[in-house]
Amino acid sequence: MRNRVLIAFLLVVVPGPLLGQATKTTDPKTSPKMTQKISSDAVHRSALVIDTHADTPQRFVDESFDMGDPLNGGNLNLESAKKGNLGAEFMSIWVEPALYKGQYARRTMVLIDAVKQQVAKHPDQMMFVATPEGIEAAHREHKLAVLMGIEGGHSIENSLALLRQYYALGVRYMTLTWSNSTDWADSSGDINDTSIPHTKDGLTDFGKDVVYEMNRLGMMIDISHVSDHTFFRTLIISRAPVIASHSSARALNDVPRNMTDDMIRQVALHDGVVQVNFYSGFLSPEYRAAQVAQKAEVDKAVQEFKDKAKAEGKEVTYEEISKLQQQFADRIPRPPLSLLVDHIDHIAKVGGVDHVGLGSDFDGVSGQLPAGMDSAADLPKITAALLERGYSADDCRKILGGNLMRVFREVERVSKELQAENRPRITDKQPFDKPQNQ
Numbered sequence: 023m024r025n026r027v028l029i030a031f032l033l034v035v036v037p038g039p040l041l042g043q044a045t046k047t048t049d050p051k052t053s054p055k056m057t058q059k060i061s062s063d064a065v066h067r068s069a070l071v072i073d074t075h076a077d078t079p080q081r082f083v084d085e086s087f088d089m090g091d092p093l094n095g096g097n098l099n100l101e102s103a104k105k106g107n108l109g110a111e112f113m114s115i116w117v118e119p120a121l122y123k124g125q126y127a128r129r130t131m132v133l134i135d136a137v138k139q140q141v142a143k144h145p146d147q148m149m150f151v152a153t154p155e156g157i158e159a160a161h162r163e164h165k166l167a168v169l170m171g172i173e174g175g176h177s178i179e180n181s182l183a184l185l186r187q188y189y190a191l192g193v194r195y196m197t198l199t200w201s202n203s204t205d206w207a208d209s210s211g212d213i214n215d216t217s218i219p220h221t222k223d224g225l226t227d228f229g230k231d232v233v234y235e236m237n238r239l240g241m242m243i244d245i246s247h248v249s250d251h252t253f254f255r256t257l258i259i260s261r262a263p264v265i266a267s268h269s270s271a272r273a274l275n276d277v278p279r280n281m282t283d284d285m286i287r288q289v290a291l292h293d294g295v296v297q298v299n300f301y302s303g304f305l306s307p308e309y310r311a312a313q314v315a316q317k318a319e320v321d322k323a324v325q326e327f328k329d330k331a332k333a334e335g336k337e338v339t340y341e342e343i344s345k346l347q348q349q350f351a352d353r354i355p356r357p358p359l360s361l362l363v364d365h366i367d368h369i370a371k372v373g374g375v376d377h378v379g380l381g382s383d384f385d386g387v388s389g390q391l392p393a394g395m396d397s398a399a400d401l402p403k404i405t406a407a408l409l410e411r412g413y414s415a416d417d418c419r420k421i422l423g424g425n426l427m428r429v430f431r432e433v434e435r436v437s438k439e440l441q442a443e444n445r446p447r448i449t450d451k452q453p454f455d456k457p458q459n460q
Contacts, residue, residue, distance in 0.1 A: 065415045066405040068419065069405070069424075070157070070422070071109045071401060072109060072110040072112075072380070072422070073381065074112045074195075074265065074267040074297045074426060075112060075173075075382060075383050076097070076098050076113055076382060076383070076385055077114045078111075078385040079114065079115060079116075079136050080133075080341065080385065082133075082137070082140060083132055084341040088143065089143075089144055089148065090143070096384075097391065097397045099397075099398075100144065100148070100166065101399075102398040104166075105398070106397070107401065108166060109161045109167060109423060110151075110157045111168060111169070112169045112170065112267065113168060113169065113171070114170075114173045115170055115177065115193065116133075117129040118340050121338075121339075126176050127184055130177040134170060138150060138192075141168050146165075147166060148165055148168050149163065152169065152192045152194055153430075154427050170192055171194060171196065171242075174247075175196060175197070175198045175200075175207055176202060178196075180204075180206070182232070182235050185232065185239075186239065189240075189241050195241060195244045196241060196243070197244040197245075197247050197248075198229075198243065198244065198245065198248050199248050203219075203220055206228045207224070207225055207226075207252050207256075208248065208252045210278035210279055211278070221252070224251035224253070224254065224255030225255045225256065233256055233259045233260050234261075237261045237436055238437060239437060240434045240436075241433075242433050243260055244266065244267045245289075249278075257288055257289075262432060262436035263289075263292050263293040263432055264289060264292065265295050265426070266294075268297055268298075269296060269304075270301075271283075271286070271298075271365045271369055273368060273372075274307075277310060286372045287372060287373055290373035293377075293432060295426055296373065296377060297378075297380055298366050298378065300362055300383055300384075300391050300395055301390055301391070302354075302356055302357050303390065305364075306392075308357065309354055312354040316353070320350045324343055328343075356390070358392060358394070359392045359393060359395055360407065361392060362392050362404070366378055366380075366421065367408075370413075375421065376420060376428075378421055379421055379423065379425045380421070382398075404422075
């Protein structure tokens with residue numbers, strides 16, 4: 023999601039209700055005194071660490087990057103994963119909607135293939151998995167478990183058949199929207215743009231079918247990026263808990279992409295999990311203000327770059343645009359790592375420690391991470407900071423990956439339950455029979 027966050031990030035905030043805060047629960051078996059006797063490194067090493075969002079597949083395809091290569095400005099490779107004790111990574115399959123208009127499915131398949139090729143190149147260090155049991159098996163073999171999540175429902179091109187095929191290829195979550203609304207669900211990124219058609223209730227009938235079919239398949243529903251209206255409608259419809267694969271707290275930074283306290287509580291009530299995004303623009307109001315101030319200059323530079331490339335008969339790649347935008351982002355001071363921990367702490371206090379995790383957005387934001395968080399190798403710093411704030415070792419293990427594993431297993435349980443029900447199968451003909459914008 024590198025720098026593409028600017029699109030959604032600078033829009034008008036859709037406020038959500040704040041209803042008070044719940045208190046963080048602490049495992050009674052582990053007292054603060056006991057936790058202090060265990061080093062933070064030992065606690066981190068004892069955890070199954072799971073990150074639910076890395077945009078590294080873009081680098082595989084556009085930069086010919088290999089996980090065995092040096093980081094070279096990125097956030098994730100095999101060396102950093104090992105140093106940070108990263109046990110499982112969900113690789114984000116994200117298709118830039120403007121650059122790849124008309125070929126969403128093709129680009130989706132290219133990215134999926136690139137992920138699988140990486141695993142094939144490094145079978146001694148990586149394992150492609152699609153289940154909680156697979157994650158545990160990879161962990162026992164001291165390999166990085168590699169999973170996939172689609173970022174943006176436009177990848178299914180209004181086709182349940184494509185959705186099912188992506189699942190068959192190993193995709194285990196899908197973000198209903200990216201910063202662009204689909205025909206069947208609304209995005210926080212363009213919800214206030216009156217030139218774009220939106221749904222009446224947050225999901226059309228076909229959108230509800232997508233939610234049901236994801237429940238039936240056993241694909242986690244990701245509500246990061248969706249509009250507030252779509253968020254609440256989805257939680258009403260879904261039979262399984264949902265995840266926010268990479269979202270932070272709106273109470274600490276008032277941007278539409280972040281979760282209101284009411285949203286956090288609703289995710290918790292449905293036994294889901296909010297995976298905190300590491301992007302500085304979602305963490306820091308000051309960083310956000312600086313980005314707003316330079317937006318006109320950035321837009322001008324990008325347009326001039328595109329015009330020059332067009333005049334020279336060259337095709338512009340997303341990576342080229344990202345690197346240009348990065349030059350401007352590098353002018354803004356990075357916020358402290360403590361701000362990232364503030365967001366984790368806030369969500370734990372509002373929704374409970376069982377409902378927060380890590381969704382870094384590695385390689386989607388590059389140098390726009392907080393100071394001290396440069397790569398996956400720095401993940402142990404989060405554990406150390408949580409312990410310093412009084413979280414127990416068991417709390418840390420939940421946040422680092424245990425909560426996501428619980429949700430993943432419950433989604434699979436609901437899937438088996440739905441597949442056992444005697445009800446008509448949803449057909450792929452439906453999106454063409456039903457009006458989309460309702």
